Amino acid sequence: MDKIERIEELKREKNAVILAHYYVDGAIQDVADFVGDSLELARKAKKVDGDIIVFCGVYFMAETAKILNPEKKVIIPYYKADCLMADMAIAEEIEEFKKDNPDYAVVTYVNSSADVKAVSDICCTSANAVKVVEKVDAEKILFVPDRNLGSYVAEKVKDKKIKVWNGYCPVHQKLTVEDAERRRRENPDAIFVVHPECKKEIRDMADFVGSTSQILEFVKETTAKKVIVGTEEGIIHQLRKERPDIEFILAYSEFVCDQMKMTTVDRLLKALEREQFEVEVPEEIAERARVAIEKMLEIS
Numbered sequence: 001m002d003k004i005e006r007i008e009e010l011k012r013e014k015n016a017v018i019l020a021h022y023y024v025d026g027a028i029q030d031v032a033d034f035v036g037d038s039l040e041l042a043r044k045a046k047k048v049d050g051d052i053i054v055f056c057g058v059y060f061m062a063e064t065a066k067i068l069n070p071e072k073k074v075i076i077p078y079y080k081a082d083c084l085m086a087d088m089a090i091a092e093e094i095e096e097f098k099k100d101n102p103d104y105a106v107v108t109y110v111n112s113s114a115d116v117k118a119v120s121d122i123c124c125t126s127a128n129a130v131k132v133v134e135k136v137d138a139e140k141i142l143f144v145p146d147r148n149l150g151s152y153v154a155e156k157v158k159d160k161k162i163k164v165w166n167g168y169c170p171v172h173q174k175l176t177v178e179d180a181e182r183r184r185r186e187n188p189d190a191i192f193v194v195h196p197e198c199k200k201e202i203r204d205m206a207d208f209v210g211s212t213s214q215i216l217e218f219v220k221e222t223t224a225k226k227v228i229v230g231t232e233e234g235i236i237h238q239l240r241k242e243r244p245d246i247e248f249i250l251a252y253s254e255f256v257c258d259q260m261k262m263t264t265v266d267r268l269l270k271a272l273e274r275e276q277f278e279v280e281v282p283e284e285i286a287e288r289a290r291v292a293i294e295k296m297l298e299i300s
């Protein structure tokens with residue numbers, strides 16, 4: 001029996017459900033029960049039927065699944081798979097800000113730790129950030145932690161004062177205007193799609209800006225035959241499945257999140273065999289973080 005067959009067998013034996021983000025390896029996406037972006041996975045995590053949720057992605061995502069499913073066992077195949085952007089926001093600093101600025105609502109991107117979510121008024125994802133900021137009952141917003149997604153939201157929501165935390169995704173941040181221009185020169189017939197975690201000057205060059213799920217929806221319908229992809233390379237696995245007739249070109253050759261690639265078939269197999277590594281969130285943190293996540297799910 002090969003490793004994938006053994007994973008399938010263990011899934012059935014243990015009544016486990018595998019959730020995977022679009023940025024993990026294609027082999028992991030293929031063995032998962034559900035593949036999605038942060039919003040889709042947060043929604044799915046709430047409805048999951050199994051006894052064990054195996055979360056293939058980075059730690060904050062598994063934490064979110066645990067917060068929404070406190071009674072379930074949530075495991076992550078590699079417990080050190082960390083989102084570098086999530087580490088850029090500190091709960092104590094946000095609390096200080098709130099003390100000094102009580103008229104601000106804190107809107108926090110789900111790419112954040114449970115501690116940070118717990119001190120936030122509401123969460124958002126890249127798919128619903130604009131909608132959440134528009135609907136939140138405050139005229140002044142602190143947007144945490146992604147300065148690029150925050151500036152994208154500020155461009156769209158002009159009637160609110162939006163202060164942006166100085167965090168960023170190092171993987172999206174690395175895409176330069178020179179890289180993007182080179183790709184466009186090499187592929188003059190291609191369209192360019194980007195994630196809002198990219199810098200403003202990159203977003204301004206794009207034909208479409210959207211979250212991973214929005215990019216997928218957009219590409220399903222496009223008449224273009226070549227697409228330059230301005231987000232993590234894992235998405236191309238799903239894009240090719242949807243549109244095998246399109247040529248996909250990565251906007252720069254190292255558009256890879258190493259942390260997302262820490263989930264390998266071997267680690268996933270071990271995780272299922274040993275039911276490791278279990279994710280725990282202290283209930284006093286989880287309770288407050290859950291409120292912020294559920295407010296987002298209501299709005300979206």
Ligand code: SF4
Pocket residue numbers: 023058082083084085086111169170171172232257259260
């Ligand atoms: S791609 Fe960026 S935001 Fe996403 S998990 Fe990796 S470091 Fe975090």
